[in-house]
Amino acid sequence: MAEIVAGIATSHVPFMAAQPWGGVDEGQHGRVVAGLGEAQKLLEQARPDALVIFSTDHFDRCFYDNLPPFLVGVGEEAEGPVTNLSRLPKVKLKVAGDLGRFIVSEGLENGVDFALSQDLALDHAEVVPLSFLTPRWDLPIVPIVVNAFAPPMPSLKRCWQVGTFIRETVERWPEKKRIAVIGTGGLSHWVGPPETGRVNAEFDRWFLQCLVEGREAEVIAQYKKAEELEKVAGNGGQEIRDWLAVAGAMPTSLKPRVLAYEPIPQWVTGTGVMAWAGN
Amino acid sequence: MSLYQVNKLLRDANCNAELAQRCCTEPEAVLQNYDLTPEEREAIKNWQVRKLYDMGANPFLLLVYSMATGNDMRAYVKAINQPS
Numbered sequence: 001m002a003e004i005v006a007g008i009a010t011s012h013v014p015f016m017a018a019q020p021w022g023g024v025d026e027g028q029h030g031r032v033v034a035g036l037g038e039a040q041k042l043l044e045q046a047r048p049d050a051l052v053i054f055s056t057d058h059f060d061r062c063f064y065d066n067l068p069p070f071l072v073g074v075g076e077e078a079e080g081p082v083t084n085l086s087r088l089p090k091v092k093l094k095v096a097g098d099l100g101r102f103i104v105s106e107g108l109e110n111g112v113d114f115a116l117s118q119d120l121a122l123d124h125a126e127v128v129p130l131s132f133l134t135p136r137w138d139l140p141i142v143p144i145v146v147n148a149f150a151p152p153m154p155s156l157k158r159c160w161q162v163g164t165f166i167r168e169t170v171e172r173w174p175e176k177k178r179i180a181v182i183g184t185g186g187l188s189h190w191v192g193p194p195e196t197g198r199v200n201a202e203f204d205r206w207f208l209q210c211l212v213e214g215r216e217a218e219v220i221a222q223y224k225k226a227e228e229l230e231k232v233a234g235n236g237g238q239e240i241r242d243w244l245a246v247a248g249a250m251p252t253s254l255k256p257r258v259l260a261y262e263p264i265p266q267w268v269t270g271t272g273v274m275a276w277a278g279n
Numbered sequence: 280m281s282l283y284q285v286n287k288l289l290r291d292a293n294c295n296a297e298l299a300q301r302c303c304t305e306p307e308a309v310l311q312n313y314d315l316t317p318e319e320r321e322a323i324k325n326w327q328v329r330k331l332y333d334m335g336a337n338p339f340l341l342l343v344y345s346m347a348t349g350n351d352m353r354a355y356v357k358a359i360n361q362p363s
Contacts, residue, residue, distance in 0.1 A: 059290050059340060064283055083294055083343075149339065192338025194329075194360050196352075235339060268352075 002099075002173040005180055006046035007250050007276035008039045009211075009243040012055065012128045012184040013269040014086035028262040028271075035260025035273035036132035042277045043133055048180035050096040051134070051141045052103075052166055052249070054159075054242040055125035055184045056148040058083070061117075069154040070112070070162060073120030073143040074100035080122025088127050095120075096140035099173060103142065106169045112162055120145070129184045146245065148185060148238040156229070157220045159241040163248025170249075183246035185239025187261075187270035193235060201263035203232045204270040207240060208258050211274060216247050236269065243274070250276045282335050284313045288323065289340035292347055299347040328355065330363035 015024070016032065060082040062071065079092040100116070107114045120143055130137070144166075147153050154162075163181075170179050187207060188200040210219050219240070223229040229237060250256070254276040261272045288309070292299040301309050306324050315323070322330045326348075328341055338359075345355040 058343075059337075060294055063290055064286060150337070192340070192342035192359070193332070196338075196342065196356050196359065 002170045002175050002177040002179055004167055004170055004249060004251055004254070005048055005178045005278070006043055007181045007183075007246045007254060008043060008133060008274070009183040009246045010036065010039065010129045010133075010273045011186060011269055011271045012125045013189070013267050013271060014088060014124045014128055015267040016271070017088060017128045017131050018086040024264055024266040028264055032260050032262055032271050032273065033132075038259045039273055039275050040133050040135070042275050043180055046180055046277065047178055048139060049177040050099060051139050051180050051182050052099070052144065052170070053126055053130075053141050053182040053184065054144050054146055054163070054245040055123065056239050056242060057145050058123055058125065058149060060123055061121055061145060062147070062150070064150065067147060067150055068115035069147050069158070071115045071117055071120070071145040072100050072104050073145075074104060074116050075118040075120060078120055078122050078141070078143060081124045081127045082121045086124065088124055089131070091122065091127060091137055093122065093130075093137060094140040096142050098175075099170075099177075099179070100142040102173055103166065103169050106172065107165065110165070112165050125184050129182065133182065146241050148241045149235075151226055153226050153238060154241070156223055156241060156244055160216055160220060160244040160248040163245035166245070167249045167251060181246050181249045183242035185242045186233070186237055187240065187272050188233040189236035189269040190234035191236045191268060195234065197265050197268050198234065199263040199265050199270045200232055200234070200237075201270060203237070204261060204263065204272060208261060208272060208274065211243065211247050212256050212258060214256075216244055219244065246276070254278055284315055285319050285323065285331065285334070285336050286340055288313045288315075289336065289344040293340065293343045296347070299344070303348050326358075327363060328358045329361055332359060333363050
């Protein structure tokens with residue numbers, strides 16, 4: 001049977017991998033990059049065969065004409081980013097379609113109605129984190145796009161539950177494979193509304209501490225409505241769904257810790273990196 | 280319903296650099312392909328970003344469209360904070 005061997009959650013703001021807008025403090029930049037470097041090292045030590053990656057969209061793969069809560073890529077390859085104002089490198093990755101199809105079919109039989117795509121493109125939400133975490137682009141991925149960008153969105157509770165479902169499903173997968181789970185997005189940021197550029201470091205630090213202490217239920221209870229979360233964490237803060245999905249997917253043997261957190265208004269983002277790893 | 284069309288125009292331009300360019304050079308020709316109210320049409324043509332936001336256009340799409348059509352983020356932040 002397969003097993004989950006590591007988890008990483010990280011922001012995916014394109015400025016991390018491209019030219020920063022308006023300049024950014026070198027110390028902050030360095031600490032974020034160091035956190036991502038540590039995450040890469042932990043991932044290598046865990047020796048995964050494939051990655052399940054929870055990420056969001058930015059209206060370049062999904063739109064109001066077709067808006068699934070959870071969309072799984074099950075093709076052979078995925079290429080992107082589709083839209084590229086930040087001039088990120090175009091990459092092509094192998095998709096672990098066998099695991100993706102297993103997740104979708106197990107979901108449909110067990111109460112998680114995933115949508116699927118046989119031709120899912122990549123977005124900066126995958127390309128930016130993976131440029132740091134798997135710089136050789138050599139690990140196949142199962143992309144799971146969570147609607148954290150266009151209301152109505154799945155609840156925080158549902159995202160955490162889908163994470164737990166992924167753990168159970170991976171552990172039922174009859175292949176002797178090692179799987180890491182990645183989540184990307186957040187933390188607090190306002191992208192487009194009048195508050196654009198605001199970062200709520202107090203919220204971000206509370207959220208990280210909740211994950212470190214296994215208090216996801218507290219986050220879920222506090223923000224049952226997307227509107228409540230948006231008030232304190234912005235429209236971009238909705239992406240903590242991907243972090244909660246990773247937390248839900250983690251076996252108790254993997255311990256969480258924060259590798260970096262920097263509130264960076266120049267990047268329009270509370271920028272964090274976290275890992276779940278064995279001792 | 281036409282707010283969907285506003286968001287659709289923004290999204291189409293964000294995903295297509297050529298269309299974004301045409302939004303600047305021949306806005307009338309682009310806008311006629313979308314089922315917009317006269318108020319929406321004027322707000323897009325004159326890039327009244329705060330007005331579009333107040334009408335309910337998606338703010339993320341507004342920001343990216345603004346950048347795709349040649350404005351920088353500072354200009355966008357200034358515009359979105361000016362009452363319509």
